[in-house]
Amino acid sequence: MAAEQKYTEATWPSSPERATLEGKNKFLGFWLFLGGETVLFASLFATYLALKDKVPSADHALAKDLFEIPLTFMATMLLLTSSLTSVYAMYHMKNFDFKRMQAWLLVTVLLGAAFLGLEIYEFNHYVHEFKHTFTSSAFGSAFYTLVGFHGAHVAVGLGWILTLMIRNAKRGLTLYNAPKFYVASLYWHFIDVVWVFIFTVVYLMGMVG
Amino acid sequence: MSTYAQKKGIGATIWDYLTTVDHKKIAILYLIAGGLFFVVGGLEAMFIRIQLAVPNNDFVSAGLFNEIITMHGTTMIFLAAMPLLFGFMNAVMPLQIGARDVAFPFLNSLGFWLFFFGGVFLNLSWFLGGAPDAGWTSYASLSLASPGHGVDFYVLGLQISGAGTLIGGINFLVTIINMRAPGMTYMRMPLFTWSTFVASALILFAFPPLTVGLFLMLFDRMFGANFFDAAAGGNTIIWEHLFWIFGHPEVYILILPAFGIFSEIFATFSRKRLFGYSSMVFATVLIGFLGFMVWAHHMFTVGLGPIANAIFAVATMAIAVPTGIKIFNWLMTMWGGSIRFTTPMLYAVAFIPSFVAGGVTGIMNAVAPADYQFHDSYFVVAHFHYVIVGGVVLGLLAGAHFYWPKMFGTMLNEFLGKITFWLFLIGFHLTFFIQHFLGLMGMPRRVFTFMEGQGLETGNLVSSIGAFFMAAAIIILLINVVITSVKNEKVGNDPWGDGRTLEWAIPSPPPFYNFKQLPLVRGLDPYWLEKMEGKKGMMPAEPIGDIHMPNNSFIPFVLSMGMFIAAFGAMYQVDDKPWAIPVLILGLLIVFGSMFIRSIKDDHGFHIHKEDLLDEDDKEVKA
Amino acid sequence: MKNRLHKWRLLSLFAMIALILSGCGKPFLSTLTPAGEVAQTQFDLMVLSTAIMVLVILVVTVMFIYVIFRFRRKKGDENKIPKQVEGSHKLEIIWTVIPILLLIVLTVPTVSYTFALADVSPMEKKDKDGKTKDALVINVRANLYWWEFEYPDEGVITSQDLVVPTDQRVYFNLKASDVKHSFWIPAVGGKMDTNTDGENQFFLEFDGESAEKVKNQFYGKCAELCGPSHALMDFKVETKSPEEFDQWISDMKSAKAPKAEDGLAKQGEEVFNKSCIGCHAITPNDSRPEQARRAPNLSNFGERSKIAGVMDHSEEDLKNWLEDPEKYKPGNKMTGTYGDLSSEQLDALTAYLMDLKVENK
Ligand code: HEM
C-alpha cells in the first residue's frame, strides 16, 4: 500500500503531494475548486462595487469616513506573513521534516488567528462608532458580506490546518496525508490573495472615495 | 472479496445504495431521483396547461398558479434535467475513458445526496405553507415581496443542491483529466466525454455567481440585509445579472451533454465515424466559452442602454456559428452511412429539426429591438421549450433507450419505445409550435389566465391538447421500464451491435471494477477499431493484477441530511420559533461532525485480489 | 406504420387550420399588426430575421430529408461497413463562413435600430420652467396591479387608461413603486421594464390610421411576473388626434373636484369621502407625493373603458368589484382597506363614480 508505507528522508519523493493518483487528483481538484472560488469572490467584489457608498440617507457613514489604513495594513502584513510561513511549512514537508513543518504551520495558524482578531475588532469598531452595520444600508450589507466571506474562509482555514496538525501529530508524514497538507496550504495562499484584492479594492480605493 | 456477487436482501440493497460510492450505482440513483422529479415537474406542467386550456379558467387559483410555474421551471431545470444528465455522465463517461471509477468516489456520492436533499427540501414547501411563487428566475423585487416561506425554500433548496452539482462538476473534470486509460488522448475522447468535460467546466464557473446571488437573497430575506432594497440603497438588477451570469451557461450545461449523447448515437447507428470530430470538439469548447459572454440577452428590456444591448446582441448571434457547425456535422455523419432507425436513433433524427427550430428563434431573440416584443411573451416560452424539450429532453430520452442495456443489462422494448417517441414528438410540436404565435399575438408569459376576445383561445387549446400527448408518452415509457425490468432478458457487451466506444467492450452491466485490465486505446472509437480488425475485445494495457477500490461510506448521506436539517432551522428562525436556532445548530453539528469524522478516519479503500479476478474468469468459462 | 403516419398528418393539418383561423391575432393587441413606427421597425426586423432563418431551415431540411431516406440501412446491407470519413475542411469552411455572412446581414440593422429606438434626446431639452420643450413626456408608474400615467409638463395625472395623441413620438419615463413590472403595448411597440431602482426611458408612436381601425383603443399589458394578478394587470390606450388630445389635456387641467348633485350620487360622495379618498384622488391635478398616491386616480372614472383594467365598465361589474375586489384581482392592494359596504352604499357609490367625468363633450 503505497499511501501508508513508511518513508525515510531518502525514499521520500520530491513532489509528495502528487506521488499517488489520489494525491494527483486532490491536487488538481483543489486547483479547480479554487477556480470556482475565484468566481465566487469576483461576484462578491462586483456586488460590493455596485453598492459601495449606497446608503439610504446622508447621515450614514461612507467608505471614506470608515476605513483606516494603519489597522488594515497591519492585518495585511499579518496575513502576508502567514502565507510566507506556510510556504516554509511546505518546504519542510517536501524535505520530510515533519517537526519543522508542524512548527511553521503553527506559526501560520497563530498569525491567521491574530488577523481574525483584528478583523473582529475592526467590525466592532464600525458597528459601535459609526452605526455601520449589516442591516443599516446596502453598503453595509455588501461590505460585511464581502469581508465577512473572506473572514469565514480564514476561520475555516484555521480549523482545517489545526485538524490536520492534530490528526497527524503522532504518525508523521505519509503519501496519504502529504497532499492534504499541501492543498490546505494552497487554500491558505488563496485566502491571502483574496485579501490583497480586498485591501486594494475596499480599503485603499475606499480612502480615495 | 467476492461478496458483491451474492444475492442480497432488500434491506441490504437499500443500505448498499445509501452508502455506495460506485459511479454506476450513483448513476442509477441520479436516474431514479431525477426521474421522480421529472414526473413531478411534468404533473405541474399538466396543471399549467389544463388551467390555460380555456379562457378565464379556474382550475387553479392565481396564487397557486404562480407556485406551480415556479416549481415547474425550477424542478425541471435543477432537479430533473441536470441530474438525469449527471446520471448518464456517471454511468457512461468513466467507461468511455477506460477508468475504474471517478476521481473522487466519496465526493461523487456526496454530490448526489446534496442534490437529493436539496430537491426534497424544495419540494417540501408544498406541504409547509406554500411553494415559491416568484418564477424560477426569482427576480429580486418580487421574491422579496413574496410572503411566507416559499422563496426561502427556493433559496435554501437550490443552495444545497447547487453545492452538490458543483462537487459533481469538479469530480468529472478531474476524472477526465487524470484517469484516462493508456492511449486515450484528449483528441480520442468520445464526444459525450468531451461535452461532459465542457459542461463540468461551465458548472465550475457558472454556479458560484448563483451561489452568491442566493446568499444575497438569503441575507435579505432572513437576516435583514439590504442588497435588493432600493429604499436602503440596494439594487435589484444585481440579482438579475448574477442570476443570468449563471443562467445562460446553465442552458449550455444542459444542452452540451445532450449534444454529446446525440453525437454517439448518430455515429453508432450510421455505422460511421463522427464527421468532423475535431471541429465538433472545437465547437463544443467554443460554445462553452461564448456561453459566458451573452447573459444580458435575457435583460434587453431592463434598460441597460443601447451599447450594452448591441454588444450582447452581436455576441449572442456569434454562438449560432459553432452550433451550426454541429448540426451540419451530424447531417454529414449520416451522409453515406448505413442508418438503422432504432428508438435512440429516431430521437436523434427528430432532434435535428426540433433543435434547429429552437436555435433560429434564439437568433431572433438576439435581435435586441425585436426582442423587446418577444421578451417575456409566449414566444420566449416556445423558444426555450424548443431547445430544452426538443434538445435536452429528447437527448435524455434517447440516452435512456441507448444506455439502458449498458446500465441494467437488459433492453427496453423497441416497439413501446417507438410509440413513446411518436407520441412525444407529436405532442411536443403540438404544444409548443403554436406558442410562438401566441406570443406574437400579444400573450405575456407567466399569466394564470387570459380573457376571451383577444384571439388567444385556439392556440392555447391546441397547446394544451399537445401536452396530453407528451404525458401519454411518458406513461408508456414508464410501462416499458416496468415490463423490461420484469422480463429482464440479459444482453451481451454490445447489444446494439454497432458500438464504437469503450463502454461497449465490457459486460452489461459492467462489473463493479469496470475493467479487469485497463484497455489500450489505439484511436478514436477504440472498440470499433478493434472490431474492424476482427478482434473481440480490447487489447489490455496491463497484466491482471490487484485492483484498488474505494470503501462505501454513509457519511455523504448523513452530511447532506445535516444540511437539510440546518436549512429548516435557518428558515424558521425568521419567525422566532424557539426550536429554530437549536435545529440550525444541530444541523450544522451534523455537517461539521461528518466532515470531522471524514478527515480523522483514514479511508484507504480495499483491494480486489488478482486470484479472485482469475477465479471469476473460470466461472465465466464454465457458465 | 401507415396508421401512425395518418394520425401524424391529421394532427399537423389540425395545427395548420388552427393557425390560419387565428391568423395574426387581434389588431388591438398583436405585434403582427404593427400600429406605429416602433412596432413597424420591430416587425420588419422580425421579418428579416425570419427570412434568413427560413433560408437556413430550408437548407437543413433538404439535406435532412435526403439523408434519412437515401442512407437508411436496407435489406441485405446488414454487414456493409460504410466508408469512415474523417471530415472535410472545405465543407467545414463553407458552413462556418456562410452563417457568419448571414449573421452580418442581421447584425447591421440590429445594432442600428438598437440605437435608433433608444434615442430619447428630445426628453432632455427643457425650457426655463423645466418643462420639456418640444416633446410629449408621460411618466408611467407601475403598481400592484394598476398603472398611473402622469403628464408632468401639464400637471395632470390619470390612471388605467393611457391617453395619447396619434402620429407623433410620445416619450415615457418608466418606473415601478413596489415590485418590478413591464410596460407593453404589443401592437404599438416592444416592452420596457419598470424597475424599482431607477427610471427607464423610451418612446412610442401611435399610428393614426391603424388606431382608427381599432376604434382608437389598443390593449396594454404587464409583461413581468409581479404577483398573483399579473395576468390581470392590463391597461387600455386611448388614442386621440392631436387636436382632440390638446382638448382632453385642457379639460383635465381645468377639471374641478366634482360636486355630486342628485340624491344617490350625493350619498355616494359621502361614502367615498369617508372610505376611499384616503387612497383615490378625484382630481387630475393630484399634488400629493407619489408615495401617497396609493390607488388609481378616479377623476375620469366615468369615461373609462374598463374597471380595474379587466372588468366591464358597467354598473353591475362596478358593484361586484367594490363588494369583493379579491375575487376579481387576487392579491390586489384595495382588498380589506375599507369596511363592508351595504347594498345601498354600493348603489350610491356606483352612481357617484359613474358620474366622474372631465371631458366637455
Ligand atoms: C410536458 C412537458 C412540458 C410542458 C407541457 C411545459 C409547459 C410549460 C409552461 C406552460 C410553462 C409556463 C409558461 C408561462 O406561464 O409563461 C413552462 C415554463 C417553463 N418550463 Fe416547461 N413544460 C414542459 C417541459 C419542460 C421541461 C422538460 C423543461 C426543462 C428541462 C421545462 C422548462 C421550463 C422552464 C425553465 C420554464 C420557465 C419557468 C418560469 O418562467 O419560471 N419545461 N413550461
Ligand SMILES: [Cu+2]
Ligand atoms: Cu440565454
Ligand SMILES: [Cu+2]
Ligand atoms: Cu405583472
